[in-house]
Amino acid sequence: MPKDDGIGASTKRREDIRFLTGKGRYTADINLRDQAIAVFVRSEVAHGRINSIDTAAAAAMPGVLAIMTGADFASVGGNPAGWYVASRDGATMKEPKRPVLAHGKVRHVGDAYAVVVAETLEQAKDAAAAIEADITELPAIVNMADAVANADNRVHDEIENNVCFDWGWIEDNRAAVDAAFASAPHVTTLELVNNRLVPNAMEPRASIGDYDPGTQDYKLYTTSQNPHLTRLLIAAFVLGIPENKLTVIAPDVGGGFGSKIYHYGEEAAVLAASKALNRPVKWVAERSESFLSDAHGRDHVTKIQLALEKDGTFLALRTETMANVGAYLSNFATVTPTFLHGTLMAGPYKTPLVYVNVKAVFTNTAPVDAYRGAGRPEATFSIERVVDMAADELEIDKVEIRRKNLIGADQFPYTTPVGLVYDIGNYQATLDKLIELGDLAGFEKRASESKARGKLRGLGLSTWIEACGIAPSALVGALGARVGLFDAATVRVNATGSISVMTGAHSHGQGHETVFAQVVAERLGIPATSIDIVHGDTSKIPFGMGSYGSRSLAVAGSAMVKAVDKIIAKGKKIAAHMLEASENDIVFEDGKFSVTGTDKAKTFGEIAFSAYVPHNYPLETLEPGLEESAFYDPANFTYPAGAYACEVEVDAETGQVTVASFTCADDFGNVMNPMIVEGQVHGGVGQGIGQALLENTSYDENGQLLTASYMDYAMPRTTDVPFYTVDHSCVTACTHNPLGVKGCGEAGAIGSPPAVVNAVVDALQRGGYTHVKHIDMPVSPSRVWSAING
Amino acid sequence: MYNFEFVKPASIAEATAALESDGAQALSGGQTLLPTMKQRLAAPDVLVSLTGIAEMQGVCLGDVGLHIGAATPHAVVAREAAAHYPALAKLAGGIGDPAVRNRGTIGGSVANNDPAACYPSAVLASGATVVTNRRRIAADDYFQGLFTTALEEGEFITQVLFPIPQKAAYVKFNQPASRFALAAVFVAKFADGVRVAVTGASNGGVFRWAEAEAALSANFSADALAGLSVDADDMISDLHGTAAYRANLVKVLTGRAVSAA
Numbered sequence A: 001m002p003k004d005d006g007i008g009a010s011t012k013r014r015e016d017i018r019f020l021t022g023k024g025r026y027t028a029d030i031n032l033r034d035q036a037i038a039v040f041v042r043s044e045v046a047h048g049r050i051n052s053i054d055t056a057a058a059a060a061m062p063g064v065l066a067i068m069t070g071a072d073f074a075s076v077g078g079n080p081a082g083w084y085v086a087s088r089d090g091a092t093m094k095e096p097k098r099p100v101l102a103h104g105k106v107r108h109v110g111d112a113y114a115v116v117v118a119e120t121l122e123q124a125k126d127a128a129a130a131i132e133a134d135i136t137e138l139p140a141i142v143n144m145a146d147a148v149a150n151a152d153n154r155v156h157d158e159i160e161n162n163v164c165f166d167w168g169w170i171e172d173n174r175a176a177v178d179a180a181f182a183s184a185p186h187v188t189t190l191e192l193v194n195n196r197l198v199p200n201a202m203e204p205r206a207s208i209g210d211y212d213p214g215t216q217d218y219k220l221y222t223t224s225q226n227p228h229l230t231r232l233l234i235a236a237f238v239l240g241i242p243e244n245k246l247t248v249i250a251p252d253v254g255g256g257f258g259s260k261i262y263h264y265g266e267e268a269a270v271l272a273a274s275k276a277l278n279r280p281v282k283w284v285a286e287r288s289e290s291f292l293s294d295a296h297g298r299d300h301v302t303k304i305q306l307a308l309e310k311d312g313t314f315l316a317l318r319t320e321t322m323a324n325v326g327a328y329l330s331n332f333a334t335v336t337p338t339f340l341h342g343t344l345m346a347g348p349y350k351t352p353l354v355y356v357n358v359k360a361v362f363t364n365t366a367p368v369d370a371y372r373g374a375g376r377p378e379a380t381f382s383i384e385r386v387v388d389m390a391a392d393e394l395e396i397d398k399v400e401i402r403r404k405n406l407i408g409a410d411q412f413p414y415t416t417p418v419g420l421v422y423d424i425g426n427y428q429a430t431l432d433k434l435i436e437l438g439d440l441a442g443f444e445k446r447a448s449e450s451k452a453r454g455k456l457r458g459l460g461l462s463t464w465i466e467a468c469g470i471a472p473s474a475l476v477g478a479l480g481a482r483v484g485l486f487d488a489a490t491v492r493v494n495a496t497g498s499i500s501v502m503t504g505a506h507s508h509g510q511g512h513e514t515v516f517a518q519v520v521a522e523r524l525g526i527p528a529t530s531i532d533i534v535h536g537d538t539s540k541i542p543f544g545m546g547s548y549g550s551r552s553l554a555v556a557g558s559a560m561v562k563a564v565d566k567i568i569a570k571g572k573k574i575a576a577h578m579l580e581a582s583e584n585d586i587v588f589e590d591g592k593f594s595v596t597g598t599d600k601a602k603t604f605g606e607i608a609f610s611a612y613v614p615h616n617y618p619l620e621t622l623e624p625g626l627e628e629s630a631f632y633d634p635a636n637f638t639y640p641a642g643a644y645a646c647e648v649e650v651d652a653e654t655g656q657v658t659v660a661s662f663t664c665a666d667d668f669g670n671v672m673n674p675m676i677v678e679g680q681v682h683g684g685v686g687q688g689i690g691q692a693l694l695e696n697t698s699y700d701e702n703g704q705l706l707t708a709s710y711m712d713y714a715m716p717r718t719t720d721v722p723f724y725t726v727d728h729s730c731v732t733a734c735t736h737n738p739l740g741v742k743g744c745g746e747a748g749a750i751g752s753p754p755a756v757v758n759a760v761v762d763a764l765q766r767g768g769y770t771h772v773k774h775i776d777m778p779v780s781p782s783r784v785w786s787a788i789n790g
Numbered sequence B: 001m002y003n004f005e006f007v008k009p010a011s012i013a014e015a016t017a018a019l020e021s022d023g024a025q026a027l028s029g030g031q032t033l034l035p036t037m038k039q040r041l042a043a044p045d046v047l048v049s050l051t052g053i054a055e056m057q058g059v060c061l062g063d064v065g066l067h068i069g070a071a072t073p074h075a076v077v078a079r080e081a082a083a084h085y086p087a088l089a090k091l092a093g094g095i096g097d098p099a100v101r102n103r104g105t106i107g108g109s110v111a112n113n114d115p116a117a118c119y120p121s122a123v124l125a126s127g128a129t130v131v132t133n134r135r136r137i138a139a140d141d142y143f144q145g146l147f148t149t150a151l152e153e154g155e156f157i158t159q160v161l162f163p164i165p166q167k168a169a170y171v172k173f174n175q176p177a178s179r180f181a182l183a184a185v186f187v188a189k190f191a192d193g194v195r196v197a198v199t200g201a202s203n204g205g206v207f208r209w210a211e212a213e214a215a216l217s218a219n220f221s222a223d224a225l226a227g228l229s230v231d232a233d234d235m236i237s238d239l240h241g242t243a244a245y246r247a248n249l250v251k252v253l254t255g256r257a258v259s260a261a
């Protein structure tokens, strides 16, 4: 049994006490003395040329302190794309500058072109309404196929056909893949949409710029998943503030799901306004601004083909995808549909030949970027849907077609045809576990019970894999990343033995404060209660890359373990000195340093105290203090994998789909806190069910967002999801990080959408509606009914 | 939100006087009006709260049947109408979430006449009487299309009087996002015939489905609806459902309401 606060214990989340009692400190909760309030003026048209912006009347209104427009930022840098992706013909990526405030043109509804700073929110709003912008509306480019076909109407005047890049992966394999298709006994073809999602973090974005005229230091409080990255972007690219003159603080953050990875113009604007006014400037987004201006997720239109033997053996797979990047390149917009998507198109299968083509397309819509799962849900959905469809066409059992093609447990490390090396896994084991846990054998009985109640029951499977623990810097660098993806930790043992761990990861709901403390506690043999995890403040933490891509424990956690191991090594030195023994004879166990074979020992606390009261240290060989830092750059991605089963009931008269059960058998490697892992899976599957059944981001032909509030954008609620059955007992420990962990944050959102849609199609097929081969997400009642009656 | 004055009269007479001033608007539960004001889409100069008027509160039996004060929150109706008019209580208990049900009121809902709101279908199917500070209006004369009613300037609802049917049921199909009615049907069977009111579905707002009423008055069973249909041309088509889909829902839900009544 694990100790109740060590590795493997379901320790309750210490941060929940403050979150659940209203004592969290979010950016909007921070009020600085003398702060002014910023309101952004946003475009009401999707596409337009800005002729002039008259701010005179607004500037004269009560309480107004400053008004800035795009022109004020015309000379500063642009917010860059973090990843270079070349086209398959070698053409360079089209990279329009992303301004702080729109200048020259507005490019989507919600594109901010001015900011008003006033004493109060109401005054700022009044003045914002008085700004007169003369904007000539241009035809909106909304649909990707139209965007590509129309050479004259351009989101960015300099980018023909609105194509950012046309990427092939792996281009050299294309001919072989096409040849395999030409001679294949069976080809299944599916066209599908991966629906655009609005992230909807519970906490809307917020930023406070705070310039200190005395020291000329800037502080930015902001809703960020990665404060150091935000600082780097603002310093090096956008405002040119020296990095050492800018502190970025991401305090408690209420969810991100990817949308708070990126640097947004509002952050730069409040900093610049604060400098101009010598006062703190605060902005808090309203929910409608979140809908219009947070980076959205997904939005792929894909044609996928699977070539098979008649017995169901996969021969080759190819896809053509158009990925919407919206009006501007958000920081990871270019990698999400490419290297986080194309490299996963082998899935957990032995498919020998795979080719992926992705065109990234600019449209007059909000920017699109990574959202929980980022590229991998899109890959998984396409693969798992086409596998089901092939099974139907070839009349092969859905479990059997998967089992036949899964990579064998004895085949690792496994090199895929799309450039990854899976270090370890056992996909048959999770599939077997799923069959048992989900009682797949009992399905027919449950289906007849449903039938007795007038409902069609369906079973949908998904066997999935993801690449997490982003990422080996050398590998991603070779693939075009403009950043390294290591992480960092500093472990500071205080004189009295309490410990502060400064981590480059950022917790915005994940529970790092609890889990990271568990890991350190286990390693050092001291209670977790004497360990604090510090994150989110660039003036306190080492340079790390933040949290996304299920990387926190696998990468930042590994850095932390490395730093803890350095503490132990240093502790041994100190112990050797104190105990007058050789360093090689010191062993560390259960929080005690002892001399092997003797009863001479010092506790961890005694060592810590001595480190700061070094009265008789041999200073040439032993430094005082007990503080160590480590950087960790992973050797490979981690590859969590699993098998999911969803059962739905469909009311054929209304098209209503109810999720009757959802079972997950996951392999996350070693599990540090089972309760938190389960919570992450629950949340991820909930989001996946949301994508599959409810969430629909819809722009009309003029580029107006039709689903710009919760009146029309359907979020999953507790009543939309079942009680989940989740299991993570099938463990193959990651081979290349010290904890053997793989990451669990995105799994649910990656694996679940195809299971849900597969279940709905299965229910309809079993119910005799055999003409229904596919329904695009969200599988709404209206769409199901139309499919049945179509 | 823009600035406004706030008054809270204690009687219908005082409220009538207050609502005569320019730019005055009635405020009941505020579940519709306040969000609109927060978005600066409405800017009344004076808000006249109707929630402090004793005669406009509560549920009781009276000469017409069940009399409900216009400022009675949905949660109170859900609780207090249950013994007398279960279908109406169930409708009230299915509106929004607990916060909405504890603030939002029947008067606000009936005055607003949102095409996707629940209450208008109950008022129309019950043949209820809408009582105002000036007159009594029969349900059939009261609803006049989307967000449009017979209420005049300065007129406000004080009570809604519901005849109690022999049998009734309300079946609502939620719009997936707002959980208002994508389509919903209230069926009420009285000694002298059946009334069927449909909300959520039509371009014209809440309406009575005359053919279904005739068929059900002759034979109160779901089978009686076979062969009937509402005209899809009159139905709303939006992201959440096509007109044909809503027409289908109207029929399916009517059948289910009859079975549940």
Ligand SMILES: Cc1cc2nc3c(=O)[nH]c(=O)nc-3n(C[C@H](O)[C@H](O)[C@H](O)COP(=O)(O)OP(=O)(O)OC[C@H]3O[C@@H](n4cnc5c(N)ncnc54)[C@H](O)[C@@H]3O)c2cc1C
Binding pocket: B025, B026, B027, B028, B029, B030, B031, B032, B033, B034, B050, B070, B071, B094, B095, B096, B097, B100, B103, B104, B105, B106, B107, B108, B109, B111, B112, B114, B116, B117, B118, B119, B151, B155, B156, B157, B158, B178, B179, B180, B181
């Ligand atoms: C999250 C949410 C979910 C909801 N879900 C549903 C649902 O499922 N079904 C549903 O039917 N409704 C739903 N509603 C609407 C809810 O029922 C409102 O309470 C109702 O529509 C308005 O009632 P109110 O008392 O809040 O009115 P208010 O918001 O105070 O007023 C609404 C309008 O009516 C006027 N008014 C108010 N009282 C009177 C009166 N006595 N006489 C004349 N005019 C008056 C006001 O001037 C205003 O124009 C929902 C609302 C929310 C916020």
